[in-house]
Amino acid sequence: MTQPTFVPSVADLLAGPATVVTAGVKVFDEALAQQGVAVRAVDWRPPAEKVADAVAGVAADPRRARANEQALAAMKAAGAVLADVRPASEVLGLEPGTFLHAGPPLTFDRASGPMKGALIGAMLFEGLASSPEHAEAQLVTGELDSGKPIVLDACHHHNTVGPMAGVVSPSMWMFELVDPGSGRKAYCSLNEGLGKVLRYGAYGGEVIERLNWMKDIVGPLLQQAVRQRNSTPAGPIDIRGITAQMLQMGDEGHNRNRAGTMMLVRELVPELLDLGANPADVADVVRFCNVNDHFYLNLVMPQCKLAMDAGRDVPGSTIVVAMARNGTDFGIQVSGTGDRWFTGPAQVAEGLFLGNFGPDDANPDIGDSAITETAGIGGFAMAAAPAIVAFIGGDSNTAVDATNRMYQITADEHPVLQIASMGFRGVPFGIDVLQVVRSQILPQINTGIAGRVAGTGQVGAGLVNPPMQCFTEAIHALAENI
Numbered sequence: 001m002t003q004p005t006f007v008p009s010v011a012d013l014l015a016g017p018a019t020v021v022t023a024g025v026k027v028f029d030e031a032l033a034q035q036g037v038a039v040r041a042v043d044w045r046p047p048a049e050k051v052a053d054a055v056a057g058v059a060a061d062p063r064r065a066r067a068n069e070q071a072l073a074a075m076k077a078a079g080a081v082l083a084d085v086r087p088a089s090e091v092l093g094l095e096p097g098t099f100l101h102a103g104p105p106l107t108f109d110r111a112s113g114p115m116k117g118a119l120i121g122a123m124l125f126e127g128l129a130s131s132p133e134h135a136e137a138q139l140v141t142g143e144l145d146s147g148k149p150i151v152l153d154a155c156h157h158h159n160t161v162g163p164m165a166g167v168v169s170p171s172m173w174m175f176e177l178v179d180p181g182s183g184r185k186a187y188c189s190l191n192e193g194l195g196k197v198l199r200y201g202a203y204g205g206e207v208i209e210r211l212n213w214m215k216d217i218v219g220p221l222l223q224q225a226v227r228q229r230n231s232t233p234a235g236p237i238d239i240r241g242i243t244a245q246m247l248q249m250g251d252e253g254h255n256r257n258r259a260g261t262m263m264l265v266r267e268l269v270p271e272l273l274d275l276g277a278n279p280a281d282v283a284d285v286v287r288f289c290n291v292n293d294h295f296y297l298n299l300v301m302p303q304c305k306l307a308m309d310a311g312r313d314v315p316g317s318t319i320v321v322a323m324a325r326n327g328t329d330f331g332i333q334v335s336g337t338g339d340r341w342f343t344g345p346a347q348v349a350e351g352l353f354l355g356n357f358g359p360d361d362a363n364p365d366i367g368d369s370a371i372t373e374t375a376g377i378g379g380f381a382m383a384a385a386p387a388i389v390a391f392i393g394g395d396s397n398t399a400v401d402a403t404n405r406m407y408q409i410t411a412d413e414h415p416v417l418q419i420a421s422m423g424f425r426g427v428p429f430g431i432d433v434l435q436v437v438r439s440q441i442l443p444q445i446n447t448g449i450a451g452r453v454a455g456t457g458q459v460g461a462g463l464v465n466p467p468m469q470c471f472t473e474a475i476h477a478l479a480e481n482i
Contacts, residue, residue, distance in 0.1 A: 051437060051472050051475055053479070054472075054475045054476045054478070054479035055434065055437055055475060058318060058433075058434055058475055058478045058479050058482070059434060061478075063315060063482075064316050064317070064318060067314045067318075067336065068314075068317050068318060068319055068411055068430070068432070070314050070317070071311035071314045071317040071319045071321075071335045072311065072411060072412045072429070072430045074310040074311050075308060075310050075311040075319075075429075076412070076415055076416075076429070077181060077310070078179050078182070078240075078306050078307040078310040079180050079181055079240050079306075080177045080178070080179060080186075080239040080240045080302070080303035080306050081177065081178055081180060081235075081236035081237060081238055081239060082175065082176075082177060082236055082237040082299065083176045083177060083178040083230070083236060084176040084223065084226060084230075085173055085174070085175055085176065085190075085219060085222045085223040085226050086223065087171060087172070087219065088100075088169065088170050088171070088172045088173070088174050088187075088189070089171065091176060091187060092158050092168070092174070094168070094169065094170040095170060096170060097128065097144050097148050097149065097150045097151060098151040098153070099119060099122055099150070099151070099152055099169055100152075100153055100154065100157075100158055100160055100162065100166070100167065100168040101115060101118075101119070101152060101153070101154065101155065101162065101165060101167050101168075102154075102155055102161075102163070102165055102166025102324060102326055102327075102366060102367045102368040103166070103324045103325045103326025103328075103329060103331060103366065104154060104324060104326055104329050104341040104343050105153065105154050105157075105341070106152065106326045106328060107152065108140065108142070108150075108152065110328050111326070111327065112326075112328050112364065112366065112452065113201060113327075113363055113450075113452045113454040114164065114165050114200055114201025114327055114363050114366060114450035114452070114454065114456070115165045115167075115326060115327045115366065116136070116139070116201070116454045117200075117201030117202060117455050117456075118164075118165035118166075118200075118201050118203070119139055119152075119165075120132050120135040120136055120139065120203050121167075121201075121207055121208065121211075122167045122169040123138065123139065124203060124208050125171065125198075125208050125212070126169050126170065128144060132455075138150065154324075154326075155324075155368055156305075156324060156368065157339075159184075159185055159186050159187060159305070159309070160174070160186070160187040160302075160305075161186070161187075161188050161301040161302055161304075161368035162188065162189060162368050163188075163191070163301065163367050163369045164199035164201075164366050164367040164369070164448060164450055165198070165199050165200070165201055165327065165366060165450070166199065166368050167199070168189055171215050172189045172190070172211070172214075173214065173218070173219030173220075173223070174189055175187065175188050175190065175298060175302060177299070177302040177303060178236075178306075179306045179310070182310065184306055184309060185306075186302035186303075186305040186306045186309070187302055188298045188299070188301050188302040188305075189298060190214055190219065190222070190295075191292060191294055191295045191296075191297060191298040192207075192210060192211070192214070193210075193288075194294065194458060195457055195458055196458075197210075197457065197458075199367075200451070200456070200457045200458045201363075201450055201451065201456060202455055202456065202457040203454075203455055204455065217281050217284070217285065218285050221272060221275065221282065222268070224275050225268050225271035225272045225275060226268070228274065228275070229267070229268070229271045237264070239299050239300075240303055240416065242260055242264060242296075243260065243300055243377070243417065244416050244417050244418070246259040246260035246263065246296075247377065247381060247385075247417055247418065248419075250384070250387055251384070252377060252379075252381045252382050252384050252388055253297075253300045253372050253377035253378050253381060254297070254300075254372040254373065254377065254378030254445075254446055254447070255378070255388055255446045255447070255461060256385045256387065256388045257293060257295070257296040257297045257300065258293040260296035260299075260300065261290070261293055261294070261295045261296040262290070264295070264299065265286065265289050265295075268289075269286055272285065300377070301369055301371055301372065303375075304371045304372050304374065304375035305371050308321040308322060308371060308374055308375055309321065311335050311430075312333075312335055312338075313335065313338060314335045315481070316336050317334070317335035317336040318334065318336060318432050318433045318434045318478060319334065319336075319411060319432060319433075320332050320334055320335075320430075320431040320432075320474075321333050321334065321335050321374070322371065323373060323374045323445075323466060324367070324368045324371070325346045325365045325366050325367055325368075325370060326346070326366060327346060327363055327364055327365070327450070328345075328346060328364065329343040329344070329345065329346055330343060330344055330347070330365065330466045330467055330470060331343040332433075332466065332470045332471070332474060334433055334474050334477075334478065336478055336481065337474065337477050337481065342469075342470045342471070342473040342474040342477065343470060343473075344466070344467030344468075344469030344470045345364070345467055345469075346365045346366065346467075347364060347464050347465065347466070347467060348362050348363075348364050348365070348449075349365055349447050349461070349462035349463060349464035350462050350463055351460055351461050351462015352460055352461060352462060353449070353459055354458065354459055354460050357459035361451050361453075361456070362449045362450075362451070362452060362459060362460065363449070363450045363451060363452035365445070366450055367448075370447075373444070374431060374443075376410070376414050376417060376426075376427035376428055376430075377427055378446060379406075379443070379444035379445045379446040379463070380403060380406040380410075380428045380444065381417070381419060381427045381428075382398065382399035382400075382402045382403055382444075382446065383400045383403035383404075383421055384399075384403075384419045384420070384421065384427075385399065386399050386421075388446065400421075402444045402463075403419065403422070403427075403428065405444065406428035406443070406444060407428045408435065408439055408441055409432060409435045409439060409441050409442075409443065410428040410429055410431055410432060410435070411430040411432045411435070412426075412429045413425060413426030413428065414426040414427045414429040417429075431443055433471050433474045433475055433478065436468075437468075437471050437472060437475045440468070442466055442468060442471075443465065443466055445463070445464050445465065446462070446463055446464075447462065447463070447464055448460075448461045449462060
């Protein structure tokens, strides 16, 4: 495992001018800089007194170092190839009235506006309601008109991730990714595009019409193309390989996936053209994928899910294996504590808003897409994507500063996912609960912003952090398990 970047080696100290490391006192930085001293400032604060005992106990756990090495090795080794495209009813066994959602487990009465909107839209899409009001009435009672219970469950509980509201219903088509080394699988729905879409809580006629077209045309054609590609000598598309390339082409894997989308389309177009399908349908599918810069996000996410799941269930490990939001709660899972969620209130992102929308229109953060940051990309790799700062409301230094901070709370660097502008250094990898609580530095997430009123859609994009409560609860649980 790599040392935190702010700790100079003996060689550093002996060679050249002295460097002073300062922690959390800006006046010292300025005074030393005025004297010509090289200063390396660290954003550090001591952990709260009430968690000090838990921090000390976890730090002294004799299992921790080896456990983290084991978890990190498995996560770094995990690959991801595109194995298939199939309906959720087939791959996840979903039945009418069963819906998956982003984030920790949630009941409809606690759901935020965009989550309620997405569930209403999914009810309409599945033909379980005649109107939004009819759909909501059934969701409130928790029963379909037939008397069958409506089941809501977290995507993460089914090897699945969903962006924003992350709602998955039986008729939706899913990307199926496989780790060739372990055979593990992960799933994600197809990306609808931006604006008024189901994942942002919109459920108007155009949303349902698009979902039906994706069900009838996009999903089946992509399935045929992927299966044909997989039967050729070229074999399945290497999703981790594309992600590694796109990081060196200006994408960070969460809010910017332009290069990744272009590379995916390049791989699929020949197979789509060879299908002998209706040329107009093929053209529409290619155009739909190509103009949607975020289409590849729904492949990055299950790739990251595969990597993080590889590091689960290692006793004594303090490495975070999931970060997810449902629009009400922010939750994390940790390798050494199994499937337990540690939650706190989801925060509202700060950033740029579309049109006449403003902060009062924003819902608290939502979506499973923080699995990208959990795996070291997205907000952790903003230095790879300087163009992203315009989209999230930062300045020219925001991207590099964010990445450098994330090295302080991670236990390793990824050997394949690298940042060219930082000398091909591996992205910050393996969020360590202990380092987060010790330093009080929170993971950096860049995200889209959903409107708080059901049916609104996207209202902006920006930056957000998890609540520290998630990490302090996790450190207490880890201490109890020693």
